[in-house]
Amino acid sequence: MAELVESARGKPPGTSFVNDPKVRSIVLQLLALIVVVVLGWMFVDNARENLAAQKIATGFGFLDNTAGFGISQTLVPYTETSTYGRAFIVGLLNTLLVAVVGIILATVIGFLVGVGRLSKNFVVRTLSATYVEVLRNLPPLFQILFWYLAVLSALPSPRQSISLFGEFFLSNRGIIVPRPLFGEGTALVLWTTGFAILATVLLSSWSSARREETGRGLPMGRIGAVILIGLPLAAMASTGFPITFESPELKGFNFVGGVRVIPEFVALTLALSTYTAAFIAENVRSGIQSVSHGQTEAAHSLGLRSGQTLRLVVIPQAMRVIIPPLTSQYLNLTKNSSLAVGIGYPDLVAVFAGTTLNQTGQAIEIIAVTMGVYLVLSIITSVIMNAYNRRVALVER
């Protein structure tokens, strides 16, 4: 059989290279590539010529011009005198913030609901099923508007804000929390915290390795807590507690001082993560159900408890089924974040493909860049998730 295939692929004696399948396929692919490149170039050139003929500005010079508009949430310093390029970065970071927080929340909610759907408890099972069926069947924009307008109308104005210890405030301007002020010696505290985290991670991986070998691990829960809380606390005490908090204060229309989480961000993140979680829950359920019941029975007969069975036997095998569709959900969440413009959250589309486009009028460049950004974000997510997928995928012996 193998010889047959080999001889069919190889070049039979006496035929010219025109009939050689290998040569032909390379030539055809080259031709196709040339046609695509030439067509692409013709499109670009044609567009540029037409734009020039109509005296419509082209190029990317506008990125250095002054933006001259305000943005309500900026993760990097930005003022009205910053450039359009800076506004682009602000919008990009706002999009990334929603995507990252949304993905984390959606994963947590999705796993809980997905496991809940398989629960033996009637209430948990029914609630989870209702959650999935309601949330995944309503359009996301509608859910975003619901969270925004429903929550916004229910919340009081800044003057009547709901306050917690006089430090945390909740109103229709968002959630206001004290702002940390970093005094002298903060660096030491941060380094110590970083060291504590690293030490915990290393110790726990050493502990699990030892458990695999000898069956005895360290009580990592307690040790980790001591390291993670004790070390930074000690560092703070030794530097005289350098991190202080600035309390928000109501002055005029709004709170001054403190850090504010704007309601647009809360509404968007909540809506996107609960919506996507409904899909993730179904992925998780299908993953768990794909693991044959024999595995559970085998684990039980080895003496593992239910929780351990789920954690150590079922979930790791289920992950192989869960990961690929999970990646798609992460991509969907990232792309759906562009619905932000509906509620005035300053994401990339609102700031760059919205205000910047309108002020400069350079639609082609801006839309191309915006599409490019989403493409790159999606590809990065895919690459990371595919790498993770290769790690958990079934290794055939």
Place this chain on the structure above:
Amino acid sequence: MKRLLSTLALAGVFGLSAAGAQAAKLDQVKSKGFIQCGVSQGLPGFSTPDDKGNWTGLDVDFCRAVAAAIFDDPTKVKFTPLSAKDRFTALQSGDIDILSRNTTWTITRDTSLGLNFTGVTYYDGQGFMIRKDKKVNSALELSGASVCTQTGTTTEQNLADYFRANNMTYEVIAFATNDEVVKAYDAGRCDVLTTDRSGLAGERLKLTNPDDHIVLPEVISKEPLGPVVSHGDDQWFDIVKWVLFAQLNAEELGVSSKNLDEQAKSANPEIKRLLGSEGKFGEGMGLTNDWGYRIIKHVGNYAEMYDRNVGPDTPLKLARGTNALWNKGGLQYGMPIR
């Protein structure tokens, strides 16, 4: 693969030919039988659809006036509702023939977008609306306020300039459409709503309790609003420009849709030229010589158009102010027809 290639090639040829020769806009409009007019997604007084889908408003009437001049029929207009941020792209790509959507004339828009502003149908300025119970009487007391506005307009930049110039802080929340701005303001997300003052008068009507809100006296910018056409067709540019001038001249000469037939018999040469019984001005633009007569007959002069849509007797209650004729203390000035 073969199919993909042929599709690509077809798309390429199509893209090229579509970009090639273009017929004159007037001929295109005449052959399709209507004008495609870009308007807002609903701004009372300027362009708003009623429950039967009929559009009304100052901006709408202007497009009807152009249709009247070309077709002798003000209904030969199709309206495309556009958000502020999509409007110029729609005009540049040729989806619409005229953009009549309370659009501010600025140098950037006039010189770098491939567009021509044909005139000013409404002289406006940006203002602020606020709840009465905030007890604010001047825009200078607005430091620290949250401000709602629509993205893709000149207002965002004016707002930034005004607060910066007066050393005040603010937070801006920009929404994609007018309706979202109004909803967020109504829900208390922001203290202040800002847009052109004529727009504020219109938006106020959409609020739960319009009387709980006031428009502050400050006008922080110049917002000359007018129709826009694409670069590259001077004949079309001329027609749209002169339709407005005809309406302004008609008001100045006292010619209205009510006394039109009486005035048509007038011996006044200016009226004769406006209504086409003297001179061949319409033909010069590719229209008929009674183009002015048609506009006044179907849509009326500028005063009629103004009073019907935004004037003191409408819910918007906007006084003529800067929009009065030049000889009555305003800025509206129709270039002479001769």
